[in-house]
Amino acid sequence: DTAVSQTPKYLVTQMGNDKSIKCEQNLGHDTMYWYKQDSKKFLKIMFSYNNKELIINETVPNRFSPKSPDKAHLNLHINSLELGDSAVYFCASSQDPQGPSEKLFFGSGTQLSVL
Amino acid sequence: DQQVKQNSPSLSVQEGRISILNCDYTNSMFDYFLWYKKYPAEGPTFLISISSIKDKNEDGRFTVFLNKSAKHLSLHIVPSQPGDSAVYFCAASAAGGTSYGKLTFGQGTILTVHP
Numbered sequence: 001d002t003a004v005s006q007t008p009k010y011l012v013t014q015m016g017n018d019k020s021i022k023c024e025q026n027l028g029h030d031t032m033y034w035y036k037q038d039s040k041k042f043l044k045i046m047f048s049y050n051n052k053e054l055i056i057n058e059t060v061p062n063r064f065s066p067k068s069p070d071k072a073h074l075n076l077h078i079n080s081l082e083l084g085d086s087a088v089y090f091c092a093s094s095q096d097p098q099g100p101s102e103k104l105f106f107g108s109g110t111q112l113s114v115l
Numbered sequence: 116d117q118q119v120k121q122n123s124p125s126l127s128v129q130e131g132r133i134s135i136l137n138c139d140y141t142n143s144m145f146d147y148f149l150w151y152k153k154y155p156a157e158g159p160t161f162l163i164s165i166s167s168i169k170d171k172n173e174d175g176r177f178t179v180f181l182n183k184s185a186k187h188l189s190l191h192i193v194p195s196q197p198g199d200s201a202v203y204f205c206a207a208s209a210a211g212g213t214s215y216g217k218l219t220f221g222q223g224t225i226l227t228v229h230p
Contacts, residue, residue, distance in 0.1 A: 004158070031216055042117065043159070043204065043220040056217055090158055094216050103149070104216060106158030 003027050006091045006107035013081055014115055021076045021110045023091030030095065031055070032074035033104065034066060037088040046089075049074055081114045088112070118142045119207050121221035128228050134192040136224050138205030141186060145207040149218065150179060150190050153202040162203075163190070195228045202226075 006023040013019055025032060033056075034046040048056040052068045063079045078085060091107040119140045128134045136150075146167040151159035165172040165179045165188070172179050178191045192199055205221040 009156075033216055041222045043206075043218075045217050048216050058217075092158070092216075103161045103164065104159075104218065106151075106160070108156065108158045 002107075004091055004093055004105050004107040006089075006110055008110060009108065010111050010113075012113045012115065015081055015083060017081050018077070018079045019081060019112070020078070021089055021091075021112075023074050023076070023107060025072055025091075025093040025105070027093055027095075027105060029093035029105070030071055031093060032068065032071070033092040033094075034074065034076050035090040035092060035106075037090065037109070039087070043090065047074075047076075078112075083114050086112055086114045116141075117222075118145075119205055119219045119221040121203075121205055121224045123224050124222075125225040125227070128195045128226065130197055130228055130230050131194045134190075134195045134199065134226055134228065136190040136192075136203050136205075136226065138188045138190075138221055139186060140188075140207050140219075142207070142209070142219070143186070144209040145219070147208045148179070148181060148188050149206045149208075150177075151204040151206060151220075152199075153204060153223070159204055192226075195226075197228045197230050200226055200228050 004025045031050045033048045035043050037043050046060045047066045049068045065077045068074045088109045090109045092104040094104045149164040150162040152162045153159040163174050163177045181188045202223040204223045206218040
């Protein structure tokens with residue numbers, strides 16, 4: 001009964017491949033996010049979706065395409081993987097992104113390694 | 116240009132003593148600040164937050180202090196316990212209703228509490 005679950009936990013793949021990471025939340029939240037933790041350990045927002053609608057796209061290459069089939073799911077598809085895509089990707093959700101509390105609930109992360 | 120910085124990569128403290136984790140920010144539009152705690156192989160979990168209209172917020176053993184003029188916040192944990200050993204991330208948002216959950220994170224501080 002994990003609140004925010006993402007799969008797979010580890011993903012090792014070759015350059016040029018296409019891969020997807022799935023995320024589901026059972027908290028009833030309206031907003032979901034993808035964050036990337038780079039090699040310097042900074043967590044940076046990539047996308048946010050509110051009720052299946054794209055709200056934030058932080059200048060992410062268009063090889064990254066989020067898909068939200070419903071407000072409980074936000075998947076991340078990556079085309080033509082590059083070495084620099086290696087990172088930990090975190091899915092998150094929140095109840096009210098415009099409220100006074102920006103409390104996000106995170107999944108456990110997907111460690112992506114591009115060889 | 117990192118707008119949120121945690122200049123201490125690590126901190127080591129004896130059990131029972133106080134842990135003080137520091138965070139500096141540069142963006143004067145930030146008006147809401149959060150601390151997240153992260154264990155290995157898990158996602159960050161929310162710990163405590165503070166609005167810019169306050170200078171202190173307390174929750175049990177955890178207290179966050181905000182000095183707006185210095186653009187500095189700190190997290191105090193007292194008394195520290197071995198279970199507090201984790202990575203602590205400072206985060207900030209320009210909540211004013213338009214940030215849509217976009218948090219700007221620091222790079223984290225590894226806290227180790229020795230028994």
